[in-house]
Amino acid sequence: LGEKYPARKVDWVEMFDYLGNKIQELAETHWKWLETLLHKVYVDAMIHGIKHGQEIKDGQDSQQ
Incomplete structure (x- = not known):
């Protein structure tokens, strides 16, 4: 597994900026x-x- 997928160093600052x-x-x-x-x-x-x-105002006006 190590030969097929070599370890990469992660640039954490770049990753957090991204x-x-x-x-x-x-x-x-x-x-x-x-x-x-x-x-x-x-x-x-x-x-x-x-x-x-x-509507309420119109209803009150018609009742008076």
Whole structure:
């Protein structure tokens, strides 16, 4: 096994730099996706609340 697959010396600093860059890329991509999703949910909830509030207001006006 040792002859067929010789041991390689690992450059740990280079490996951690590479992994750190990949993690940062993934985090930035994930944040862009999450930010978009949260914005849609927030805006949809706000619009729903406004419509619901308008329905309640219209219902109270007709009862008076």
